[in-house]
Amino acid sequence: MGKELIAAIKAKLAAMKKVEASGFTDQSKAAEYFREKEFILEEIVKTLEAVSDGQEAETEALKATVKSLRDELKTKAAYPKELTRRELCYNIGRGIAAAWARNHKALADLSFSPNFKADNWTNPRDVSWGEKGWNVNEKAALGSPMGNMATNDQYLINPIYETEIMTDAAKKSVMMGLVRHRPMMGPSIFLPTRDRGGVQLHWLTAYGQQITGSKPQGAQRVELKAYTLAGYIPWYDEFEEDVFIDLGTMFMEEFTEAYAVEFDRQCLLADDDPFTGAMAVDGAEEVEIAGADINGLTWKDFRDAVYRVPAEERKDCAWFLHETVLNHIANIEDADGRPIWRHPTEAMPGKLDLYPYHEVSIMPQIGAVENDTAFAIFMNPKRIQHGNRKGIEIKKFDGTTESMEYGELFLRFRKRDGFLVTRPSGNMVILKTKP
Incomplete structure (x- = not known):
């Protein structure tokens, strides 16, 4: 023993x-x-x-x-050594180049790790580099090879670098810093979501008094599923050491820009593609503007809509709309030609008729809003649950038609996420034009 x-x-x-x-x-x-x-x-x-x-x-x-x-x-x-932005981009670029060349030693030095070809991705903590190559820690005997590593070409980015990449993505996304995030260890989790009125309080004024009252409203169990999001980044150059920084910078910029837009789309506009965003979810109340079309929109339409949401929910809500819609409201003039909402000498206010707003570029532009079209939503963004399964995977792709004809190469990245809008009924109001 x-x-x-x-x-x-x-x-x-x-x-x-x-x-x-x-x-x-x-x-x-x-x-x-x-x-x-x-x-x-x-x-x-x-x-x-x-x-x-x-x-x-x-x-x-x-x-x-x-x-x-x-x-x-x-x-x-x-005294932890902190990486500069330049060093971070260099290490990411060096890791991508090592994945391309299958330089396992360099990948191990950068704490990148190989990934199985399976839905249950490898945990980087379970993998180490030894004299015989990649080893699995604890789950198998020390020194056991992890599959056929000679042909494996899928790798997980160093988790520390992944965190920095997602921090960059959050700066480019409107919704990422507003919704509720939940870590996911599996493909789905069940969440208890409780609306207002779930807890009943009773005063007891005598010893042994019976507790009376209605049965409290229980929590509703909803399933949050995660799916894999994949994208392809093209380039032409050969990867030598002097371009590692440029390569890492390019990957971060390409990934974060594309991911930020898709994150906002799944939160707001997606219609069963594969998730359903707040603008398309069943249960949210739709309110038509008073005017005949979008050109008749006034700030009063926004005021009428917010009072459809109870006060206790309303205090945490905000408007989400395109900047052209906001610009239209800001330029409405009175009979004397003066702006109603703000004067030319005033700074742009941070609130729309007493409530905060967020300009989202993927929301409908005012010029594209036709009849019977939703264009703005008033809600508490914490009602949107984002499930985050850790890990960004990269894989080399060179056996494509573009590669053979034009010499263009591709790097595929994959990440797993889930989105779920919870309890929209009575808590979300969508502003739309008349049919």
Whole structure:
């Protein structure tokens, strides 16, 4: 028993040698990473206490190793090396180039990891690089190869870099910073969603008094599913070391721009494609403007719509519309030719008739709004649930017609997400033109 425990401890300590002190651009992310490593060392110490007698020499040596690692961990946690933007782009570009050339050693150095050809993606924590190539940690015996790695060409980006990429995407998306995010460990999760009035309160004024009243409204269970989103980025150049920065910058820009637009589309406009956004969801109340068409729109239409939502919900709501619709409202003039909403000398207000608004470029432009067309929505964005399954996968694509005819190559990326609009009835109002 003692030899088996010591062998297991040695395997964990070998994995601990991978503690990284670089790659962080945020102190909180670095602290979380080092807390996880400290937890592993605590487990090792507890395991050493269970080792039977007769193993004192090896036990003391392992304890000394643990102490040394703890001291090193404290030093690295106190002074984590932060990456500059240039270094981040360089490392991402170098990782993409290594994936293209199947340079497994370089991928391992950058903490990229191979991914199985399956829906259940590999957890980067389960993979390590050893003398024999890629190994699976804990789930299999140390040194066991993970499939046929000679032909594998799908890789997961370093999770630290993934976080930075998604931070960039959030800056380009309107909805990403507003909706509710939930981590997903599987393809679907069931969420309890409770509307107002779910809890009943009763005063008891005498000992033993019976609690009376109606049965409280229970939480509604809804399923949030995640699907895989794939995209292709084309380029022509060969990847040498002097273009790693440009390659990493290009990937981040191309990915974040495309992903931000698709994120907003799934939150707002998607109609069973594959999710249903707030503008197309069943249950949201539709309110027609007073004028004959979009040209008759006034700020009063917005005021009439907001009062369809209860006050307790309304305080967390905002308008979502295209900037051309907002511009139309801002330029409505009175009989003397003066703007009703704001004067030329005033800064653009941050609220639309007392409620905040968000300009979303994918929403219908005023020139494209026809009869019987929805063009704005008033809601609490937290009603939209976003399921985030960690991992951005990259894969080389060169066996295409474009590659053979024009020499154009493609990099495919994949990410998994889920979107769900919860309890729209009574909580969301859509503004539309008349039929």
